[in-house]
Amino acid sequence: MDPEYFKSYEMCWGTLGTVRPFSNFHPDRDVLEIQAALQKKDVVTLVRILTNRSNAQRQVIASTFEEMTQKDLAAGLKKVLAGDLESLLLDLLIPPVQYEAQRLQQAMAGLGTDEETLMEILCTRSGKQLQEISAVYKQLYKKDLEKELKGETSGDFAKLALALLNKENVPGVVQRDIESLSASLNGKKADAGPWIDILTSRDTDHLNKVLMGLELHTGQVADEVVEKRFSGDFRLGLKVLVQCIQNPDAYLAKRLSAAKTPILQGIMVSHSEEDLLCIRAAYLKSTGTSLYTALQKQFKGDYLQALLAICRSED
Template sequence: METESNPQDSSPLMTEGMWWGTLGSVRPFPNFRAERDVTVLQAALEKKDVSTVVRILTNRSNAQRQSLARVYKNVSQKELDASLKKVLSGDLQSLILGLMMTPDQFEAHRLRKAMEGAGTDEETLLEVLCTRTPQQLSDITTTYSQEYKRDLEKDLLSESSGDFSKLIVALLKKENGSGIIDQDIATLSEELKNKKPAADVWIRILTSRHPDHLRIVLDELEFENGQTVEDALEGHFKGVLSGDLRKGLKTLVRCIQSQHLFLAQRIQTMKAAVVQGVIVSHSEEDLLRVRVAFLRLTGTSLYTALQKQFKGDLQQGLLAVCRAED
């Protein structure tokens, strides 16, 4: 029977196009052999041995999981996702199926799910749009079209209105452009003094500049005004602009100033869908930084918080992706 090694003890000589030194928590499994894993997975799925299924799929990188799915289909003539759905259910099924998607597929899936049904999940829409780079958003838009045969921009517009629509579309098409720091500070500072708030000014600057540039601008604005930009925006726009737009602008500001703190605050809700969304999205990218931010924010490690909040196989899966105490 195969054993799962601690990723901290693994050899740095990896394949699959993944690398060490990443700030993700999930690393490629050493000595990976897709055929061996598929044999174990087939037996576990037949026995409905959920623990083994979870153990294997949470201890493989995304590239390795894609390889597993291809080999599984060749061997069994079945889609691995379909077999997983027969054995898993509820939040655990959502977690594992999310891990089986490519990163672009998963973000496209989160956006589609946030727009399905009666109400729109603006928080998830904003999380994905605010935290992803222009290139990532371009890739996600393409994948969304391929997966759902729908236009992401049109769907976002149908779920929003007014200035909030303008913000959402600007985020989808945001650029890491350049600007003049002093000029941007002066423009935003002057706008805060206007009796008639102009959301367009904030949307244009906050979605067209590189985050490093914007962090300097926002820090200087806070120094000049003696209050956080979030508080300034709330006071400036309250009663004038929609709650969704205020929420969107403040979310964008929080992500620019500290994306990892923002994600830690999202996880702090301990809502299963939110926790899974953030952890899966960032597992191979920067979850270690999110863990550090969570510890600073709450005084508790993310690993311990997950242990307290979740039980059984779902807990096993989340802890395996989280990886370790801080």
């Protein structure tokens, strides 16, 4: 498939996402094309349509497909596709809040817990978004997300995760917060409490001032302080939180550059309509290579073309 194909499709620009609503949207026409593509196993057409519509438009396509064919679109895709491409196109059919709930559930499923994916979502989503994700999580899995986090995590990391899940902005005094964090480092063992309380309950501007003040106070950047004074899962969680306070795009770009396929796919799908342009810019700045080029070095075939369509263009 020609990676430049999407240039012929008029897009509605003006957001920080790479995938925007398709301006000349006709769901009936899309369904007829998809139906024919499924019969012919025409993967190129499936990728072209599903990566070139917004999630809301994909929901309309899925419901229209069911009305017109009395069949489920996801089930139809499963019959024709396989492997990573199947996973990606099915992910694109999931509503955004449900997708984040699913990513959280997958991070806690099985024997080990993927702590960094938990932190990635908890740190990059607002309190309001996390409330919505919690509600959808309960609908999908008949379980309480807070209780699940408690069961799958422990110690200070669990306290941090739960504080982030229930975060609300509380007014604070910058100097007082700096002093509290500094004082927490004075003992032989650093006190996690103030770090959890302060870093999960203030707005970003306030916290950036606190972290800059802490650097002046200690002579070390916050990341170095966390690295030296804390350990284990809590250190990982706190480092992710600090990085997301300072520059969430840079954190996500760094995660993309080191991530295995499911994590990379999760971030790209999750942020495609919100801020993937910002993450792309941060990726170029931190690696010296555009995300578009990096994808071509790592993947191939139809899966690569689908990722490139979501990435949208070279920087």
